[in-house]
Amino acid sequence: MTTEISRRGALAGIAATSVAATSVAVAARAAVPATDAAALLDRFAWRLLEIGPERATALGVDSGAHAGLRRKLEDRSPAGVAAQRAFLRGALAELARLPRTGLDPTTLTSLAVAESAFRTALDGMALPYGVATIGDWRNTPYGVIQNVGSWLDVPQLLDGDQPVRDAADAEAYLARLAAMPAQLDGETARIRMAREQGLVPPAFLLDKTIAGMTRTIADAAKADGALVGPLARKVAAIPGRWVDRAQGIARSAIVPALERQLTELRAERAVASDAPGLGVRPHGPEWYAWGxxxxxxxxxxxxxxxxxxxxxxxxxxxxxxxxxxxxxxxxxxxxxxxxxxxxxxxxxxxxxxxxxxxxxxxxxxxxxxxxxxxxxxxxxxxxxxxxxxxxxxxxxxxxxxxxxxxxxxxxxxxxxxxxxxxxxxxxxxxxxxxxxxxxxxxxxxxxxxxxxxxxxxxxxxxxxxxxxxxxxxxxxxxxxxxxxxxxxxxxxxxxxxxxxxxxxxxxxxxxxxxxxxxxxxxxxxxxxxxxxxxxxxxxxxxxxxxxxxxxxxxxxxAEIVAQRDRARAALGARFDLRDFNQTVVDGGNVPLDVLAGNVSRYIGGGNA
Incomplete structure (x- = not known):
């Protein structure tokens, strides 16, 4: 019974996400006025937050018209990745059509940042397996491992960033718990596909992961555990059966999904070796070059x-x-x-x-x-x-x-x-x-x-x-x-x-x-x-x-220091460390070639 329900749920999720992917592709082809770069970037931002709603919560922007994001989790299934690829292809096409003439330096930097992040992520998603993130640092060939996966991410989100200030927030917390099994099953599908392609993590990593997930399963439904405990602390002054409901979700849905994932990890462990590097794994050198x-x-x-x-x-x-x-x-x-x-x-x-x-x-x-x-x-x-x-x-x-x-x-x-x-x-x-x-x-x-x-x-x-x-x-x-x-x-x-x-x-x-x-x-x-x-x-x-x-x-x-040395040499007595540092932080998080361009504008008297 559980298997059949899970299969129907997975098929429904894949179908829904396929529709979403098509909608994203159509939306990405929509014409955008050449002068409306800011609106384009803002639209991209909200689409990224729909793809990864956890980030909306971390940033504190899951409110008002976007309050629904607080209830959701990223789709980590193969269909979810397909939807991300569709978004990236469409977004890159729009960026290529957008004229740059007359745009201010900050907007030019933002466009360059988006283009670089989208291109790198899309190229990573073309690889046969792994997690290629859009504007994040946790790229990995292994979708679930000792430091990667929903089994770690959701408890930390709920404990750290998930706000619970009223009954609506408590309901959102429960909705996220209820979304966790689908996220886990999406990951499980991807790591199973990777195993079928010959990609298995090192045995010593799997040992850590299996041990950690076993502890998580034992802890999942406890009132003071990593999934329910944060809610128990946060709803102390909010009337309702919040903890009982959370424990019910954990017992009936999350634990079975974790057990399915653990079964797959044990299947991987049965064929794993202690070789630590990608060089001995299929497509490993190609993946490492991208990494x-x-x-x-x-x-x-x-x-x-x-x-x-x-x-x-x-x-x-x-x-x-x-x-x-x-x-x-x-x-x-x-x-x-x-x-x-x-x-x-x-x-x-x-x-x-x-x-x-x-x-x-x-x-x-x-x-x-x-x-x-x-x-x-x-x-x-x-x-x-x-x-x-x-x-x-x-x-x-x-x-x-x-x-x-x-x-x-x-x-x-x-x-x-x-x-x-x-x-x-x-x-x-x-x-x-x-x-x-x-x-x-x-x-x-x-x-x-x-x-x-x-x-x-x-x-x-x-x-x-x-x-x-x-x-x-x-x-x-x-x-x-x-x-x-x-x-x-x-x-x-x-x-x-x-x-x-x-x-x-x-x-x-x-x-x-x-x-x-x-x-x-x-x-x-x-x-x-x-x-x-x-x-x-x-x-x-x-x-x-x-x-x-x-x-x-x-x-x-080394690159930031090299850019500082370049600015000091170019400006001489006019160099001020406060101005250089402000240029680097005000320019925001950028690829290193974009950083060099920002520093060049600072040297020339412009703004980063």
Whole structure:
């Protein structure tokens, strides 16, 4: 009975989405006045939010006429991907017809951003499998894995961004829960199709995923679990049987869909190997070339990126050496000495919940310390609306140390730094400061608030090399602002963080283009960084799941610094760091070639 109902539901969904795809294609061919670029971009933005309604909630624009988006989830089925392709083809055709003459620089930048994001995504969707996102950074050949999938995304959305202020909001929460099984089944269909083409994730990633999903299934219908618990907290003052209804949806629909997905993952595990890279997988080299392009917004080869990473690592370790010597650490490799410093008394935190509390408090202190200095490096300050939150527990085993981003456009939902507190030992007073400046202020949260002041589409479309490059550049600004004047351990951590990103260039390309084993990648990573093995394993597994994404960080950082050097050389005494930084953040999240154009206009006296 369950199977037949699911089959009928899936067929109905495919039919409905096919109709939607046709409607999108027809709409995209509609004539647009040549002068109405802003209206065109706005129409594209709302169509993107219909495709990915979760983003509408994250931005806080799922209200009024668009309140229905708060009830929906992205269609991740094969038909859903077909609808996205239809939109992209039509949108690119409209962009090609739109005259550029007489348009202001901001609009020209927005058009270039949309065209680049749409073209890259469409090319990725032409590949035989995987997830190619439109203006997002989580491109992956594997539709469900330890850090990808509805089983992780929906709980985090409901816990973090989903507002529940009244009964209508509570109903929207329940509607999203009810939409989750279809999203899960769409993913399951795609990963089954990929398996039939010979694409199976590495066994060690599947082991993590299966373990995490098993825990999620056990937790799904609990009143304090990741799906129902957020609603229970948010509806405390709203009369109704909200929790009972949520538990009913979880038991009757979500758990069976998760179990279907888990069955497919176990089928994959039965035929999986430990080979970590794409080089041994069907169409793997082709997929990795696209992954590098999407992750760096350049056409740089894997060999070039690998060599750049080696050179950058040597440069950074040469800067770390005198700091270590100043701490009395003179024997052994740079990585070994950096590790020894982290084991000194007073550097780490206690185990357990007390350690977790102290970690969050120390993080907040670093944010509070940087805020008063930002007027020295920006012409116009944004709010920096930020809170520090622990990641959902199911996510922690496959997640990095932290990640962050801005909140809603209206400011009602703050930006967040999501911190991995599963193993408190991965955090200490050496590594925390640069992590907070990267993820929070003046990194992702800060930069994202500037982007939200641009046309709506610019808050939706993001480029990994720019956003991660900016976050590393934000770490550099913190150092240049003197935040480490009395904190050599923190400055070492900053340089360690940059070295870590240089190693990513080496290891990501090593895994996917040079045939490295997981053990070789781990050995290279630990030897170069001195990071704990538990941290290193999470990192290596992330590179296996998101090929090319990790290369965007230092490629983007290096380009921002190169553009700053170019502006300083061109302007001489007229150069002002505040103006340069304002140009980069006001121009928004862009491909690196568009960034260069924005800086050229700044040098020439124009506006980015």
């Amino acid at each position: 590098l392009r999407a992750g760096t917004t350049t056409r740089r080869s894997a060999a070039d990126i690998h060599a750049f990473g080696r050179a950058r690592l040597a440069e950074l370790q040469a800067r770390m050496d005198p700091i270590l010597r100043g701490q009395g650490l003179t024997e052994g490799s740079v990585a070994d000495r950096a590790t020894a410093l982290q084991h000194r008394p007073g550097i780490g935190f206690p185990d357990g919940d007390e350690g977790r509390r102290q970690i969050v408090a120390y993080m907040q202190g670093r944010i509070d310390a940087i805020r008063p200095r930002l007027g020295q490096v920006f012409r116009r300050l944004t709010r920096g609306n930020l809170e520090i939150r622990r990641m959902p527990l199911a996510q922690e085993p496959g997640a990095p140390a932290a990640y962050g981003g801005p909140g809603s456009i209206d400011g009602r939902v703050p930006g967040k730094v999501w911190v991995n507190l599963g193993d408190p030992s991965i955090h200490n007073r050496v590594t925390i400061p640069d992590l907070l400046f990267h993820e929070g202020i003046p990194g992702h949260v800060w930069q994202g608030e500037y982007a939200q002041q641009l046309p709506l589409i610019r808050s939706i479309l993001a480029f990994n090399a720019y956003s991660e490059g900016w976050a590393l550049y934000a770490e550099q600004l913190a150092d240049e602002l003197g935040i480490y004047a009395d904190d050599p351990a923190g400055q070492l951590g900053y340089l360690m963080g940059l070295a870590w990103r240089a190693v990513r260039l080496i290891v990501d390309t090593g895994i996917h283009a040079m045939g490295w084993s997981r053990d070789k990648a781990l050995a290279e990573f630990v030897a170069a960084t001195g990071l704990p093995r538990s941290n290193a394993e999470s990192e290596i597994d992330r590179y296996c799941a998101w090929p090319g994404q990790a290369c965007g960080y230092e490629i983007g950082h």
